[in-house]
Amino acid sequence: MSATPNLVEEVLQKNQDHAGGGARATQPVAKLCLQNLSLHYRAEDRSKLLALDKINLQVSAGEFLCIVGPSGCGKSTLLYLIAGLHEPSSGKVLMDGKVVERTGTDRIMIFQEHGLFPWLTVEENVEFGMKMKGIKKAQRREQTYEYLKMVHLQKFQKSYIHQLSGGMRQRVAIARALATEPDVLLMDEPFAALDAQTRDLLHDELERIWASTGRTIVFVTHNVREAVRLGDRVAVFTFRPGRVKREYKIDLPRPRHLEDTAVAGTARDILTDLREEIDKSLEAEYNDETRR
Amino acid sequence: MKRAARQFAFYALLVGIWALIARLHIWPPYIVPPPIDVFNALKDGFEDHSLLIAIGVSSRHMLLGYGISVILGMFLGICLAANQYLEQTVGGLLVSLQSMPSICWLPLAVLWFGLSENAILFVIVMGSTLSVTISMETGRKQMPKIYSMAGRNLGARKWNLFYHVLLPASMPYIITGLKQGWAFAWRSLFAGEMLSLSLGLGQRLNAGRDNNDMPQVIAVMILIVAIGYIVDGWLFRSVERRLQHKWGLLPST
Numbered sequence: 001m002s003a004t005p006n007l008v009e010e011v012l013q014k015n016q017d018h019a020g021g022g023a024r025a026t027q028p029v030a031k032l033c034l035q036n037l038s039l040h041y042r043a044e045d046r047s048k049l050l051a052l053d054k055i056n057l058q059v060s061a062g063e064f065l066c067i068v069g070p071s072g073c074g075k076s077t078l079l080y081l082i083a084g085l086h087e088p089s090s091g092k093v094l095m096d097g098k099v100v101e102r103t104g105t106d107r108i109m110i111f112q113e114h115g116l117f118p119w120l121t122v123e124e125n126v127e128f129g130m131k132m133k134g135i136k137k138a139q140r141r142e143q144t145y146e147y148l149k150m151v152h153l154q155k156f157q158k159s160y161i162h163q164l165s166g167g168m169r170q171r172v173a174i175a176r177a178l179a180t181e182p183d184v185l186l187m188d189e190p191f192a193a194l195d196a197q198t199r200d201l202l203h204d205e206l207e208r209i210w211a212s213t214g215r216t217i218v219f220v221t222h223n224v225r226e227a228v229r230l231g232d233r234v235a236v237f238t239f240r241p242g243r244v245k246r247e248y249k250i251d252l253p254r255p256r257h258l259e260d261t262a263v264a265g266t267a268r269d270i271l272t273d274l275r276e277e278i279d280k281s282l283e284a285e286y287n288d289e290t291r292r
Numbered sequence: 293m294k295r296a297a298r299q300f301a302f303y304a305l306l307v308g309i310w311a312l313i314a315r316l317h318i319w320p321p322y323i324v325p326p327p328i329d330v331f332n333a334l335k336d337g338f339e340d341h342s343l344l345i346a347i348g349v350s351s352r353h354m355l356l357g358y359g360i361s362v363i364l365g366m367f368l369g370i371c372l373a374a375n376q377y378l379e380q381t382v383g384g385l386l387v388s389l390q391s392m393p394s395i396c397w398l399p400l401a402v403l404w405f406g407l408s409e410n411a412i413l414f415v416i417v418m419g420s421t422l423s424v425t426i427s428m429e430t431g432r433k434q435m436p437k438i439y440s441m442a443g444r445n446l447g448a449r450k451w452n453l454f455y456h457v458l459l460p461a462s463m464p465y466i467i468t469g470l471k472q473g474w475a476f477a478w479r480s481l482f483a484g485e486m487l488s489l490s491l492g493l494g495q496r497l498n499a500g501r502d503n504n505d506m507p508q509v510i511a512v513m514i515l516i517v518a519i520g521y522i523v524d525g526w527l528f529r530s531v532e533r534r535l536q537h538k539w540g541l542l543p544s545t
Contacts, residue, residue: 105447115442132447162540
């Protein structure tokens with residue numbers, strides 16, 4: 001993974017300049033602001049289900065925010081709202097002070113199931129967003145190569161998606177997201193389906209890319225340790241309806257590792273908090289089962 | 293190679309059994325002609341160009357009829373996909389119409405168009421358009437939602453979303469629809485051509501019956517199977533293979 005670090009750094013530097021000189025976490029600018037954001041939808045039995053209840057969250061420019069919660073707490077739904085793929089029932093999402101009304105390439109999702117296009121090669125996947133923006137082919141190719149280099153996949157540019165391993169697919173997804181030069185990356189349990197070793201590697205890569213590109217990241221996971229390992233801040237969500245239960249500022253020095261005792265210790269504290277919600281979600285699940 | 297040898301042996305055996313049965317004279321030769329008569333009928337047909345002309349005429353019917361079906365079928369499919377109201381009304385009608393065997397359109401076609409080429413084309417179009425439309429519809433419904441979300445997320449809208457995401461994402465279903473449409477068109481073609489007045493393969497088949505010429509009937513039948521196999525087995529399957537390979541739906545051996 002550590003091949004040609006100098007070259008990579010150079011590329012990263014260039015991209016940073018391109019992005020307008022990476023705003024870092026130190027600046028207290030609210031990149032994203034969620035105001036009283038609620039969403040309900042109709043369940044199968046036509047009853048109204050409140051998925052998110054008056055969420056208020058702020059994310060500063062360059063901040064790495066992790067959201068943890070039991071499954072079914074609406075944390076993924078929150079990302080869809082920020083991305084503009086779903087509409088909130090009430091409340092709003094502000095990006096740089098402007099209301100988000102639809103999808104935009106300043107906010108790019110990375111899905112758990114990667115969502116790469118199987119009919120395109122790795123390279124064509126990465127340049128997809130640039131193509132939609134109308135960037136010329138020669139320039140697209142050049143930038144695509146640089147982003148692929150950033151995730152160490154330049155040798156696989158002509159491969160099709162099914163020829164790659166799960167970890168490589170997520171790296172392509174990251175490169176594809178970065179290639180549209182978004183301000184905010186929205187990551188929906190991107191590493192949940194990967195084996196532990198691959199996940200560790202991707203944590204390192206993501207931290208490195210984040211540090212050098214200055215992107216704002218909202219990262220959803222059910223894995224508390226992952227959240228502590230990556231985030232500047234961890235928001236714990238309640239189970240149904242999803243609310244922000246508590247926020248934790250994580251001041252541990254970087255680079256961190258999943259095995260660090262400090263990471264494990266902080267994770268344990270948060271997990272105690274989360275346990276209650278997990279129990280509620282399990283209870284709901286068991287009740288569902290007995291009802292059937 | 294081994295496979296080809298096996299297939300060759302199989303067909304040789306088949307013809308051998310056929311020759312043997314004909315040789316036993318259980319049935320008169322105008323009921324069960326020996327293979328050599330059928331072979332000669334094929335040879336004569338090609339020598340006097342009557343079969344070549346028939347293939348040409350039938351191909352023209354197919355190209356025209358199937359061509360119209362594909363364009364119409366895809367257009368209908370896109371309309372249904374774009375409009376929920378249309379889908380609920382017209383969509384249901386199409387599915388019920390699809391259950392009608394194409395030969396049942398024949399009386400209507402004759403009354404509307406007379407014993408003409410247009411009647412044949414009408415039967416082909418009615419027989420195959422709907423399966424193209426229905427497959428496109430299925431493709432749209434079964435296509436994983438994540439593709440359209442990822443596409444929108446990356447800045448694809450309207451035409452771009454349709455052309456660069458929705459269309460390729462439903463390509464496996466579209467290919468299936470085109471293949472099915474072709475099979476239906478091919479079947480409808482002969483229903484139409486039996487009307488005579490065309491010089492196509494269907495009419496040669498009917499002429500064989502009228503002249504009590506069993507070798508010709510079998511010769512034309514063999515041709516129909518062979519052409520059908522070549523188009524279906526080679527053309528469509530190779531397109532399908534390429535797609536499956538790209539998408540990783542097949543082990544890439």
